[in-house]
Amino acid sequence: xxxxxxxxxxxxxxxxxxxxxxxxxxxxxxxxxxxxxxxxxxxxxxxxxxxxxxxxxxxxxxxxxxxxxxxxxxxxxxxxxxxxxxxxxxxxxxxxxxxxxxxxxxxxxxxxxxxxxxxxxxxxxxxxxxxxxxxxxxxxxxxxxxxxxxxxxxxxxxxxxxxxxxxxxxxxxxxxxxxxxxxxxxxxxxxxxxxxxxxxxxxxxxxxxxxxxxxxxxxxxxxxxxxxxxxxxxxxxxxxxxxxxxxxxxxxxxxxxxxxxxxxxxxxxxxxxxxxxxxxxxxxxxxxxxxxxxxxxxxxxxxxxxxxxxxxxxxxxxxxxxxxxxxxxxxxxxxxxxxxxxxxxxxxxxxxxxxxxxxxxxxxxxxxxxxxxxxxxxxxxxxxxxxxxxxxxxxxxxxxxxxxxxxxxxxxxxxxxx
Ligand code: AMP
Ligand code: GLY
Numbered sequence: 001x002x003x004x005x006x007x008x009x010x011x012x013x014x015x016x017x018x019x020x021x022x023x024x025x026x027x028x029x030x031x032x033x034x035x036x037x038x039x040x041x042x043x044x045x046x047x048x049x050x051x052x053x054x055x056x057x058x059x060x061x062x063x064x065x066x067x068x069x070x071x072x073x074x075x076x077x078x079x080x081x082x083x084x085x086x087x088x089x090x091x092x093x094x095x096x097x098x099x100x101x102x103x104x105x106x107x108x109x110x111x112x113x114x115x116x117x118x119x120x121x122x123x124x125x126x127x128x129x130x131x132x133x134x135x136x137x138x139x140x141x142x143x144x145x146x147x148x149x150x151x152x153x154x155x156x157x158x159x160x161x162x163x164x165x166x167x168x169x170x171x172x173x174x175x176x177x178x179x180x181x182x183x184x185x186x187x188x189x190x191x192x193x194x195x196x197x198x199x200x201x202x203x204x205x206x207x208x209x210x211x212x213x214x215x216x217x218x219x220x221x222x223x224x225x226x227x228x229x230x231x232x233x234x235x236x237x238x239x240x241x242x243x244x245x246x247x248x249x250x251x252x253x254x255x256x257x258x259x260x261x262x263x264x265x266x267x268x269x270x271x272x273x274x275x276x277x278x279x280x281x282x283x284x285x286x287x288x289x290x291x292x293x294x295x296x297x298x299x300x301x302x303x304x305x306x307x308x309x310x311x312x313x314x315x316x317x318x319x320x321x322x323x324x325x326x327x328x329x330x331x332x333x334x335x336x337x338x339x340x341x342x343x344x345x346x347x348x349x350x351x352x353x354x355x356x357x358x359x360x361x362x363x364x365x366x367x368x369x370x371x372x373x374x375x376x377x378x379x380x381x382x383x384x385x386x387x388x389x390x391x392x393x394x395x396x397x398x399x400x401x402x403x404x405x406x407x408x409x410x411x412x413x414x415x416x417x418x
Contacts, residue, residue: 001295004058005030005041006048006078007069010323010356010374011280015067016041017352018287018294025295029061035365036355036373048073051081058087065090065299068256071147071277075101079256088302092276095252099243100259100276103145103173109250110271113242117271118263120175129166132174133159139177144169153214178263178270181416183227184220184282185260187240188297191253193306194240195297196232198222198289198314200282201411206330208406215330216371219407220282221320221382222289226416231269235260239271255301284354284376285319320385320408321376322393326357326367327400333370336361337399342373345392350378350385353392367398382412 003025005016013036019025020040028041031054037043046057049072058066066082068074068091077094091097098105104122109115121132122145133140140162144152146169154165155177166172182204186197200222206212228234239260247254259275287294291313300306326333339358342365346353354376357369375392379385386408393403410416 001025001299002027002062002064003029003295004061004063004066005037005069006046006054006066006073008032008034009069009280010354010371011278011283012069013037013354013356014284014287014376015069015278015294017354018290022293022295024293029063031057034355035358035360036353048078049076051076051078054078055081055085055087058082059085063087065295065302067091067298069277071097071100071275074256074276075147088299090298090302091256092254093252096247096254097276099247099254099274101147103143103273104171106274107173109243109246113246115239115242115271116269118175118178120173122171122173123166124171126163126167129163129172129174133162136174136176141175141177142166142169143173143175145171145173155214178265178272180263180265182272183224183231183262183264184279185232185235185240185262186278186282186286187236187258187260188301188306189240189244189254189256189258190301190304190306191244191248191255192304194236194244194258195306195309195312196236196240197286197312199224199227199231200286201408202279202282203404203407206325208404213330215325217279217281217323218325218404219320219322219374220285221318221385221408221411222282222285223318224411225382226411226414235262235269238269243274280356281321281323281374284321284352284374288319288352288376288378289315289317291315315378317378317380318382318385319376319378320382320389321354321374322389322403322407323371323374324393324396324398324401324403326370326372326398327402329370329402333357333367334400335366335368337367337401339365339367339372340397341395345375345395348377348388348392348395350388351392352376353396372398372401382408386412
């Protein structure tokens with residue numbers, strides 16, 4: 001099968017890498033890609049936001065399956081354009097991608113499907129904002145209604161900061177604070193059949209001990225040894241299946257990857273957010289353990305034949321991903337710094353280096369984005385996977401770069417509170 005992956009980030013590198021190792025895939029193409037993806041795929045130029053151009057590229061290279069990686073092109077209708085050109089596409093329609101594109105829409109769908117989530121108010125005026133903040137009390141959770149690349153959410157006990165964030169966003173969703181550990185559970189769906197993947201945990205805050213601002217994600221691991229045994233079954237039954245059914249009932253079936261960001265609160269599981277695409281960096285760890293050919297799952301979803309694929313199979317191992325971020329990330333990441341040591345890290349046992357914000361300038365690999373790259377390692381258990389991932393990170397040299405040193409640490413030490 002000839003595949004085309006659209007996007008430029010770590011998620012797309014992880015997808016392209018898994019497809020390149022899939023015996024059912026004959027060719028991997030990617031656009032626009034990055035220097036890491038170039039090692040496993042043929043790169044093409046395209047503006048991912050231009051659905052017509054994405055579809056034309058897919059036609060011109062004879063792609064049989066197109067995978068749209070990021071949310072913005074999905075919300076803009078890239079998957080619709082590819083399907084209109086008669087090519088199977090993994091990724092929801094613009095209408096279905098509203099599950100991520102509008103937090104207010106996601107809340108409506110969850111209410112209709114009786115999916116457990118935090119209480120929330122949609123606010124458009126400062127009076128509504130102040131009333132909602134006071135109704136819930138601190139800590140305050142204020143979310144930009146629109147796409148904001150993981151940076152639209154402020155969680156704070158400082159009321160003025162909450163008011164200021166709301167004023168800067170326009171339409172916001174103000175939500176009750178959800179305590180408890182977070183879990184990312186992804187499901188592949190063709191709009192009807194729902195196949196959950198292995199749960200993972202992401203680390204959203206910039207610094208060790210969950211200090212600092214929210215980021216796109218600083219690391220991840222899977223599986224979660226501390227998670228309740230029935231977690232996947234319960235979330236599938238209470239969250240994933242009802243949401244997929246409700247989207248179909250509305251005439252906007254969701255086909256692609258449904259990402260449930262969950263909080264395991266003292267009162268049970270609650271959805272924090274839905275995303276309409278693979279999460280980054282959880283995808284790096286999850287795909288590293290997937291034994292079922294990735295193309296079978298993606299193609300099954302894209303062609304409405306997922307029921308024939310069967311439940312995904314997994315390596316009985318652990319995988320840890322550590323993101324290396326540029327100096328100044330997330331506020332103002334520096335670009336253009338030399339990156340050394342990638343090949344030495346990749347030579348380690350069980351280690352892949354996944355590129356995100358990298359570029360080749362004058363023949364040298366340099367930083368080109370906030371999250372520069374991630375090191376993903378597989379090991380027999382979390383301890384071995386962590387050791388290998390950090391051995392890889394230690395070999396990467398970038399001036400001023402930072403990473404978290406506590407990815408999967410509490411899980412390894414069995415001190416995760418549930
Ligand atoms: P989101 O973009 O909705 O995933 O939010 C980003 C991060 O903000 C989440 O991963 C949580 O760490 C935090 N967050 C979002 N909503 C809540 C909430 N209701 N209670 C506590 N933390 C939250
Ligand atoms: N890992 C968080 C996200 O992809 O949104």
